[in-house]
Amino acid sequence: MDWGLQNRLSQIIKPQDNRALMLAVDHGYFLGPTEKLENPKNVIAPLLKYCDSLMVTRGIQRTCVPATTNTPMVLRVSGGSSIIGEDLSQEDITVSIQDAIRLNASALAMSIFVGSKYEYQTVVNLGKLVSKAQKYGIPVLAVTAVGKELGKDERYLSLACRIAAEQGAHIVKTYYCENFEKVVQSCPVPIIVAGGKKIPERDALQLTYNSIKGGAVGVDMGRNIWQSEHPVAMIRAVRSIVHGNANVDQAYDLYKKLVSEGPKKKNKSNKPTLKESKKPENKPTQNKSNKPNPTKK
Numbered sequence: 001m002d003w004g005l006q007n008r009l010s011q012i013i014k015p016q017d018n019r020a021l022m023l024a025v026d027h028g029y030f031l032g033p034t035e036k037l038e039n040p041k042n043v044i045a046p047l048l049k050y051c052d053s054l055m056v057t058r059g060i061q062r063t064c065v066p067a068t069t070n071t072p073m074v075l076r077v078s079g080g081s082s083i084i085g086e087d088l089s090q091e092d093i094t095v096s097i098q099d100a101i102r103l104n105a106s107a108l109a110m111s112i113f114v115g116s117k118y119e120y121q122t123v124v125n126l127g128k129l130v131s132k133a134q135k136y137g138i139p140v141l142a143v144t145a146v147g148k149e150l151g152k153d154e155r156y157l158s159l160a161c162r163i164a165a166e167q168g169a170h171i172v173k174t175y176y177c178e179n180f181e182k183v184v185q186s187c188p189v190p191i192i193v194a195g196g197k198k199i200p201e202r203d204a205l206q207l208t209y210n211s212i213k214g215g216a217v218g219v220d221m222g223r224n225i226w227q228s229e230h231p232v233a234m235i236r237a238v239r240s241i242v243h244g245n246a247n248v249d250q251a252y253d254l255y256k257k258l259v260s261e262g263p264k265k266k267n268k269s270n271k272p273t274l275k276e277s278k279k280p281e282n283k284p285t286q287n288k289s290n291k292p293n294p295t296k297k
């Protein structure tokens, strides 16, 4: 694999443990100002240091993410339809490769809609995007199975994920399902699981745990983090499973503990503290005991 491609992939799937925690905030590209993501800047700011990468559109990246961040960006480059339009699956590529490079994207993300009216268009677009991105060593993440009417069972998800991989996607994002292991086994590239609709915190932690147990490299979670009453506590609890090997009880205990401690005292100058400004994620986790290491990034 080319050095650039490998390097970018390792920014998203951490080589220390082959796991990934992505924070998804790209929902506005078809949902507009969806609940609790009305002000992306305020949502992203406290969470950025707890995710390995941020899934974002170029408009939100440019306006709501500080250019000084060292968190990798997974740039959504597809769109064209809205939740009130005729057909959500009618997407095209909306961002040029040049603009993605200007934005220093670590990966490009687009959706395919297998089994929908626009299946052909979106699958061909994926193939074309991989060809373009590969030229510059940029990996492509294919998002599958978004859409109400699509069945999200093992059979459908295996088909959709495999088609994405066959077109050359480097990572496939899909939903968790019963017999999820089978979806993973028949897909030759890493699978990351979308969080889906907001569910109780413990259930979202269970979903994270099950996904990893089933062979996913991690989660690309949005609503179950920023629609939680306590987004920071929630992302840290999810992180404790993805990178700290915590089980669901341990992660939920951490969530409750962080909630009970409440927000940390505000730094008056509004500048990051020394501890917070340090980029921690390039260091391997010092967890020799193999016990969960849930609190720290």
Ligand code: 5RP
Residues within 6 Å of the ligand: 024, 025, 026, 027, 055, 111, 143, 146, 194, 195, 196, 197, 220, 221, 222, 223, 224
């Ligand atoms: C929408 C997306 C979202 O990023 C994805 O659905 C993840 O977010 P959530 O955890 O809220 O489902 O790709 O097309």
